[in-house]
Amino acid sequence: MSATEQTKLIGVIDAGSNSVKFVIYQIPNFNQVCAHEIDIKQISPKEGFLEHDPEEIISAVRESAKVALHLLPNYGFTKDNIYTIGITNQRETTVLWNKKTGKPLYNAIVWKDTRTTSSVDEIMEKLSVDQDHFREISGLPISSFGSALKIRWLKRFVPQVRDACRDGLCLFGTVDTWIIWNLIRGLHITDCTNASRTLLMNLQTLNWDPQLCLAFSIDEKILPEIRSSSEVYGKINDNSDLDGLIISSIIGNQQASLVGQLCFKTGQAKSTYRSGCFLLCNIGNKPVFSHHGLVTTVAYKFGKNKPVYALEGNIAIAGTALKWIKDNLKLMKDTSESEILGSVVPTTGDCYFVPAFRGLFAPYYQKEARGVICGLTAFTTKNHIIRASLETVCYQVSDIIEAMKKDADIHLTKLHVDGKMADNNLLMQLQADLSGIPILRSLSEDTTSLGCAIAAAKGVDLIDLRPENRVYSVKVHHDTYLPTTTAEDRRARIKKWKMAVERSYGWVEHKRSEEMTNERYELLSSIPFTLFLTSSFFLLAASEIFK
Ligand SMILES: Nc1ncnc2c1ncn2[C@@H]1O[C@H](COP(=O)(O)OP(=O)(O)O)[C@@H](O)[C@H]1O
Numbered sequence: 001m002s003a004t005e006q007t008k009l010i011g012v013i014d015a016g017s018n019s020v021k022f023v024i025y026q027i028p029n030f031n032q033v034c035a036h037e038i039d040i041k042q043i044s045p046k047e048g049f050l051e052h053d054p055e056e057i058i059s060a061v062r063e064s065a066k067v068a069l070h071l072l073p074n075y076g077f078t079k080d081n082i083y084t085i086g087i088t089n090q091r092e093t094t095v096l097w098n099k100k101t102g103k104p105l106y107n108a109i110v111w112k113d114t115r116t117t118s119s120v121d122e123i124m125e126k127l128s129v130d131q132d133h134f135r136e137i138s139g140l141p142i143s144s145f146g147s148a149l150k151i152r153w154l155k156r157f158v159p160q161v162r163d164a165c166r167d168g169l170c171l172f173g174t175v176d177t178w179i180i181w182n183l184i185r186g187l188h189i190t191d192c193t194n195a196s197r198t199l200l201m202n203l204q205t206l207n208w209d210p211q212l213c214l215a216f217s218i219d220e221k222i223l224p225e226i227r228s229s230s231e232v233y234g235k236i237n238d239n240s241d242l243d244g245l246i247i248s249s250i251i252g253n254q255q256a257s258l259v260g261q262l263c264f265k266t267g268q269a270k271s272t273y274r275s276g277c278f279l280l281c282n283i284g285n286k287p288v289f290s291h292h293g294l295v296t297t298v299a300y301k302f303g304k305n306k307p308v309y310a311l312e313g314n315i316a317i318a319g320t321a322l323k324w325i326k327d328n329l330k331l332m333k334d335t336s337e338s339e340i341l342g343s344v345v346p347t348t349g350d351c352y353f354v355p356a357f358r359g360l361f362a363p364y365y366q367k368e369a370r371g372v373i374c375g376l377t378a379f380t381t382k383n384h385i386i387r388a389s390l391e392t393v394c395y396q397v398s399d400i401i402e403a404m405k406k407d408a409d410i411h412l413t414k415l416h417v418d419g420k421m422a423d424n425n426l427l428m429q430l431q432a433d434l435s436g437i438p439i440l441r442s443l444s445e446d447t448t449s450l451g452c453a454i455a456a457a458k459g460v461d462l463i464d465l466r467p468e469n470r471v472y473s474v475k476v477h478h479d480t481y482l483p484t485t486t487a488e489d490r491r492a493r494i495k496k497w498k499m500a501v502e503r504s505y506g507w508v509e510h511k512r513s514e515e516m517t518n519e520r521y522e523l524l525s526s527i528p529f530t531l532f533l534t535s536s537f538f539l540l541a542a543s544e545i546f547k
């Protein structure tokens, strides 16, 4: 379509945990026009802690939008062509700020931060409940993931938060809420996909649940209003380059990529392979509660339509395992080399890698597990280990598919995939081989922001998403990987994988191991490493001489 004054564009703010992007799409084909991306600083004051500066997130939103909007004339458009804006974001990440000053009370605690791991046991003990106690209300187990425990930690350990709570000045938000609050002055809202990750929302009513708020000692007054993922929320009035534009979608990033993959039918699923991996399956209008380690979440709710739910399985360590092999073991220079290096050998040589660096998530939930590489022999090479580190992601995805079968009787016949790590062709073939179903890899540049753009278009009635009325022309092109293994071969390999998983269990002896990690950490960071090595050598030598 040629650029005319009537051409409608949609802008997407995609605030992920590594970067913030502003992406612009053209209606009706949803072709990407241009984008600008800015990295976000990863603040890790301590092992297991991960924080972001909330002000930096807002500056990155404004700056990325400014640059992308300034690129528009190169494509024959101007800001006037932008019809609406959508927001998609890293979920669970928790921001608290002062209602009066608008200033953050602390850094944002990022979703994968594990500082609240010990609070899980504490809460279960205090309430005499097990980890699944609130699952049928919230869809989630009690875990360090959800925002509730992060808010609780902030209230406990940050005096400014305590003071603001006491004075009725504290507000909570996930990253979407924090962005909206800054763009549309004083609007304190979230959507139900983000709210369903907090451990505070009732999945049936889509309201904050008093029982959950009480259990985690959270005053409902600090929580935002929960809205649908697709409706007009208001007009931006922050004097930035976005001023005057409306916002018509808020949706968590994993749910957005489900929409971007056009998984609108029950039983359709997508898996996003990045540093972590997230598999979501559309389960329709009724929530199904998992008994096999998955979580239930709102997939999307378009305006007044009924909510659509998803079962979700999270793998904490996917691309991160490859990054560890590159950075810590130095077995390759770039993670993309894993495709060639892993293809040099036809199998892993019976070597299995369980990267339980911070415990195991879905469907195992073993926080005391730690990483193991099993089946090493004198013949094992780096190629086997690299291939095993790709296979480990595929086994975990297959475990989640298996859990979905048990929970919802969903037998996936194919899996839509996306994410940077899915560029790896060997990984795609291994995934088809180990799951036994076709893998459809999206060739769209970015399914997450595309999904958000679709939700934003829906919010202003630019498209009709009813299956019988598909007037919109979004096309997701993909390539397909077919399984080349037999069911018997798959069963044998999965059996061995499960043996490896069991060997990772129970490694952390609660406090003792954590103390040892911290001691090592503190020692290494308090003295220069070479000095530490040299002095250790001399002490050893001296003890030999004086023996
Ligand atoms: N070709 C590849 N093969 C294997 N792993 C890859 C490849 N490309 C990227 N990765 C892994 O994917 C992750 C990067 O994806 P990215 O989308 O930047 O993720 P995130 O934003 O979650 O960090 C890194 O952990 C990296 O190790």
Ligand SMILES: O=P(O)(O)OC[C@H](O)CO
Pocket: 015, 016, 017, 018, 089, 090, 091, 092, 111, 252, 253, 254, 274
């Ligand atoms: O780290 P990101 O940006 O891929 O976001 C991950 C999820 O939203 C966490 O639930």
